[in-house]
Amino acid sequence: MLLALILIPFLAAIGILGGLPARLTAVIASLANILVATYALSCPACSDGFSLQVLADPKINLSLGITGISAVMLILSVIVTLAAVYSGKCPEGREKLWFSSTLFIAAGAIGAFLSTDVFFFYAFHELALIPTFLMIGILGRGDRKEAAWKITIYLAFGSIILLAGLLMATMHTGSFAFSDLAAIPASEQNTVALLLIIGFGTLVSLFPLHSWAAPAYASAPTPVAMLHAGVMKKFGLYGLLVIGMKVAPQGMLHWLPWICVLLLGNIIWVGLVTINQKRLDLMLGNSSVMHMGYIFLAIAALAANPANSIAEPAAILLMFAHGISIALLFSLTSLVEQKAGTLEISQLGGLAKKAPALAFLFGLAGMASIGLPGLANFAGEVMVFFAGFADWTPGESMGWVQITTIIALWGVVISAVYMLRAFRNTFQGPLVKATENAADIHYCEKIPAYILAATLLVVGIYPKIILQFLSL
């Protein structure tokens, strides 16, 4: 059952390369995956893990399973995949590459999240990166070569360091199974934690290893930007929660001040960089980097006290919410470009008059990403903030995490500044040359947007729908 979730997109991608109608196959495969995922999650018993031994010593198994956190990531992956195959504008004649790559990325991401073996967890992620690089390098926009190189170098660099950390973490038991992960000797914890923070951190664009992200997303074809920013980027956070906290809790505590400073780099530094962006896509790319800081904040709270029961659900809910909202924003940005012909904010204006549906959806997604209550991100953010204060004893001085939380809250103002500015200059005000003849989005273009927007609303109003999986 779980294997099917990986095989469906994988085989469909191969089928597309072999001549199946590209778009149709991709749509069918992603719909099928939603059905299978729904079935697998509604009946945990029938989705019993899958395991196939690859190596006995060290113990490496291709084993799949669903834990609470992977269930949430699975839902995120299948929803974003369906929206991604509907999004963007595929260049004429490149459908094979476009749709098969999209499905390969999805298969890799789902594989990584379902793996319960460190080796395959890592390997699936690496496999998903290859089509990502290819798509940016071949079908990207603007300065695609440079963007592709940059993301490749960064992520390869991060992956190698990560690999070293993972090997050190698993060396002691000689087993790669998640179930065998255990705290390693204290003498090595600091080193392993550092390697994992840098390795996973690079993949999540932790400051100052973030500057690959915005240009890569701006250049990437829309489905790739959606899948990478929305889904793949959560791999690093997932890894820190599932592996990092387990093998090196004291090491994580040791680096806590650094985590705090760096996550504030994401929130405040990159937040200010975001304010200064002049293009819609670069602005969103940077905003996505910024919002990683809040998830790191939950990780910091967990590092400070592994018994903090709010931090992990907070991180997971915010990972989910961020994934949906950023995918929606990238999908809509592509529509803005198709309708107005530019993403330079200074050349846009008044688009709401011509494209009210697009404006409504963009406004909703933007409001979600700046943490408006009623939408998913707020539920995640507010939980993160509470997690930050869960270990505060009134009357005593505040710790690293509390002070970081307070400073991080200023990011709520910063993100409102850039998002409302962008919305104001793109959709409001009088019409300008680029927008005076723009058309509204049509029915077909609305499908992915409505799927994602509805998810944001439902989860925002009723976050338990996601949180319930965490007790699995």
Add this chain to the structure above:
Amino acid sequence: MNPWLLLIIPITSAVIIQLGLKRNATASALLSTLSVASTFIIAYLLLGKEVSAAPIEWIDIAGLKLDIGLQLDSLSKGMMIVVTAIGMLVHVFSLGYMKDDEAKARYFGCLSLFMFSMTGIVLASNFVMMFIFWELVGLSSYLLIGHWYHKDSAADAAKKAFLTNRIGDFGFMIGILMLWGIMGTVVFADMDGGKLSLLCTCLTGMVVLLIFCGAVGKSAQLPLHVWLPDAMEGPTPVSALIHAATMVAAGVYMMARLFLSLGITPDTAELIGSAPQVIAWIGAITSLLAALMATQQNDIKKILAYSTLSQLGYMVMAVGLVDANAGMFHLYTHAWFKALLFLGSGAVIYACHHEQDIWKMGGLFGKMKITAITFIIGTMALTAVPGTSGFFSKEGILHAAHESNQALFYIAVIVAALTTFYMFRLIFVAFFGKAKNEHAEHAKEVAPVMWIPLALLAVMAFASPFLGKLIPATEGYHPHLGFEINVVTIASLLAFAVGFIAALILYKGKTSDPVNIPLFRNKFYFDELYAWIIKIFQDALAAIIHFFDAFIINAMIIGGLSRSAVGIGNIFRRYAQSGSISGYAFLMAVGALLVIYFTVFASK
């Protein structure tokens, strides 16, 4: 009667309009008006009754339980009457005022969204729920200020309102988190004020002031007051409902709720250190500066906006004097007569073809009798003419100030004089004298759908203090409704006389402003100051940081690494002779090889 309906009805109306009735403006308007009318009836039926509603769990994980629940006590039930009754009259007025607007359906949908959000603030049973609806009210305000978003000024004003409120909410959220740390709960009913006595007043006072930051934003107190005058870009009925009567008063309501939950009374005020004094002074200074700004404005709505700021300052001052009931009582009377004044200005603006400059009006008294008379009634209440509602509620605040702080009392009296001065300046210029413009010359009384709400509000400008059970205050609060001769009353009457005579001498029959005080006219240059701060501390800083980000972190440190890797890649590329793609594939292959190598190596 299920109290949840108070939330369900307006949100249903908003959703139906958004999803289904966008093209049917008339149906949208009717649906929205009906929904607010039915919530008014429900709110009225709930008065004086013991009702409870089971909370709904929103987030429930180990260590954190957040509910959506209803707090139904005399404070919230009274406030519901204010919100729904004025909401209803504003809806009715809007039927006339927005008759020909091309986005009428959107307008009424947003009004319903606002009613939903405001109800949520009023009925919230805990701080997180209040914060949720607090932000949603901010959203509805943003949408309604920006109703005519194709105008740059409206779009900018909407953005400014939202951002300024966010700054206040930054402190508000920190305050909520710290209060949660202290109390172990965010639920109002479960808070134990006794826990405050275990802590340093430096901490408890700071928590109260951080929460107060939320009120500073929402109730537009100094230094976050700048958004409210700009918010007048929204349709005038919106100004009456949101930016005069209800939303901007939410900060005062929230503080009253906080003090009630923590059990802060004059006897226990020392538990929160000097926070009350800070609050009182912020209120007093806001009230004084706003009144000074109001004396030199020419836009009829701007005058009322600054007047609202000033009156909110009074209420905040009362909160700071630890007499939240006096503040709530003034909130209550003010809501009626300020809504009356705003709707009256709406009628004038409508009749004068969207002219808002009072110096282009004049002589409207003869042409719009009902509007003019009701407007004057509203002015009398605002300037605290004995017998009007405003007199009683202002007396309450003046008494509170007189008892505890003479400096604040003098400021309050000066503000009272200024209030009379700027309001009668408005009346003499706009309603009397000669018509100064063609539109004013041909102005006609507005339709009944617009003047009936005015008439009802005018009745409330007199009657509201006597409808005791409507007053949103703590159980058993009875405002003092007598008239005695004492220092406070004499000061109040003198203030009125001074303000009125000054306005009469300076403005009766004038066609241009004989007074010119640039400092007041330019609002003490707050906007210019903030624009400068934003330019220096935000935009310039952002540009500098962007520069460092792009050229130091990226180009030099990481870029150097990446360039050397590109160099290596180029060697491989040349070697493989098949373009850059092979480079990526090669790197990945190296990665995969390393995995295998390390795996085997490590296991030995």
